[in-house]
Amino acid sequence: MSTQDRLIESTQELLWERGYVGTSPRAIQQRAGAGQGSMYHHFHGKSDLAAAALARSAEQLRALAEERLAAPGTAYQRIAGYLQREREVLRGCRIGRMAQDPEVVADPRLRAPVEETFAWLRGRIAEVVAEGVAAGELAPGAGCGDPADTAAAIVAVVQGGYVLARAAGDPEPFHQAVRGALALLRPA
Amino acid sequence: MSTQDRLIESTQELLWERGYVGTSPRAIQQRAGAGQGSMYHHFHGKSDLAAAALARSAEQLRALAEERLAAPGTAYQRIAGYLQREREVLRGCRIGRMAQDPEVVADPRLRAPVEETFAWLRGRIAEVVAEGVAAGELAPGAGCGDPADTAAAIVAVVQGGYVLARAAGDPEPFHQAVRGALALLRPA
DNA sequence: GTCTATATTTTGATAGAC
DNA sequence: GTCTATCAAAATATAGAC
Structure with missing residues (x-):
């Protein structure tokens, strides 16, 4: 793997673990086994590297x-x-985590992959919900409003489940939330 | 208001806006209109001040x-x-935000108010769900499993809704998620 | 209680040799 | 492409005067 790839991968990991504000160029370099010069040769700076890392994480997700x-x-x-x-519940969501960071939200280049990922995910799940409502494959409540509402609730359960699990220091609240949501969605 | 109170309140605001890692003693002092000496006279340091601020935010929430x-x-x-x-959706949750911060999660004194707030909230909502199931005031799906599961899903929708709204730069996804959850919970 | 030095380390980056 | 200075600013305090 190239130095450039190692830099991106290290940044992905650090953004996941420590967020944008909490991730320093120095820490990225150390994890990637690269020097200062190497990093600034391949990228313009921290935000440039973060943009590359986020684009990759978004695609993977x-x-x-x-x-x-x-x-x-x-x-x-x-x-x-x-x-x-399967999820590493206590590590949280690589993309959702970024939504908390004011510097990410303020920089269009950093926010774009976050915004687009969730917009896509909500839309994609709304399609599945709409199919399920038409086919009677979901609880009646799922068909009461816009499929986009049900889809947003489903994505929110995942993102919020991560928050509850990390707050508790235990993956269980995540799994409770998922079970609770599925019980509500299950057809009669 | 005393200098001590202004320091705590400024810390509450900054933790909400910028998180623990992103909040510096210097920024707290400036917002509170207090000097270095004043802050270190009343508190042992950043983490001590943050603990006081989080305890107060938890109580308010x-x-x-x-x-x-x-x-x-x-x-x-x-x-x-x-x-x-009523919620300031784009500002997110003062307490839930802290669950993302590795330094908060790693420090028992900082994590305690976060953990306890969500443990209490899930338990309190589980009581309401249990009453609702017994009285037939909720959708059948809410009575299928443990009330704690439904409660976790409800709290997760709020926390996840904040994430979706901040990612979109728009409060609407939060409201969609809430509408979606309520449609699923509404009795037949 | 509050203030003004002072100190150490880290951050985020640039310069220029190799 | 990679390395080693070097840099100005900020973070996170401590010391001691008032």
């Missing part, structure tokens, strides 16, 4: 979600597959 | 939630009141 949402099965089964896919 | 959850009405109405109470 999207692929993981699509894998479950495009699987065979009823709408309920596909949503359940997405909610219950 | 809990009072706001209890106000809605103890209101008159059916379980569905009380949960709807909690979910729809």
Whole structure:
């Protein structure tokens, strides 16, 4: 793997663990085993490197979600597959975490991958919900409003589940939230 | 208001806006209109001040939630009141935000108020859910599993809703998630 | 209680040799 | 492409006068 790739990968990890504000160029260099000059040769600076790292993380996350949402099965089964896919719950969401960081939200280049990932995810799940409502594969409540509302609730359960788990220092609240959401979505 | 109080209040605001890692003693002093010596006279350091600020924020949040959850009405109405109470959506949750910060999670004194607030909130909402299930005031799905599961999902929708709204730079995804959750909880 | 030095380390970056 | 200075500013305090 090239030095450039190692720098991006190290930045992905550090952004996940410590956020943008908490990640220093120095820490990135050390983890990547690269010197100052090397980093500033390949990237203009911290924000440039972060933009590359976030773009890559966003792409990876999207692929993981699509894998479950495009699987065979009823709408309920596909949503359940997405909610219950293996996750490192206590590490949280690589992308969702960035939404808390004021410097990320303030910089259009950094916010764009975050915004686009969630916009795509909510839209994609709304499609599955709409199919499920039409086919009677979801609880009646899912068909009461806009499928986008149900989809937003589903994505929020995941993001909020991470928050609850990290607050508790225990993955269990995440799994409770997922079970609670699935019980509400299950067709009669 | 005393200098000590101004320091705590400034810290509450800065922790909310910028998180623990992103908040410097210097910024706290400037916002509070206090000097270095003054701050270090009243508090041992940044983490001591943050602990005081978080304890106060936790207490305020809990009072706001209890106000809605103890209101008159059916379980569905009380949960709807909690979910729809006025919020500064784009500012996010003062307490939930801290769960993302590795230094907060690593320090028992800082994590305690975060952990306790969510443990209390999930428990309190679980009580309301249990009452609602017994009285037939919620959708059938809410009675399928442990009330703690439904409660965790409800709290997660709020916390995740903040994430989606900040990612979008727009409060709407938060409101969508709340509407979606309420549609699923509404009795038939 | 509050203030003004002072101190050490880290941050985020640039310059220029190799 | 990578390395080693070097740099100005900020973070996080401590010391001691008033």
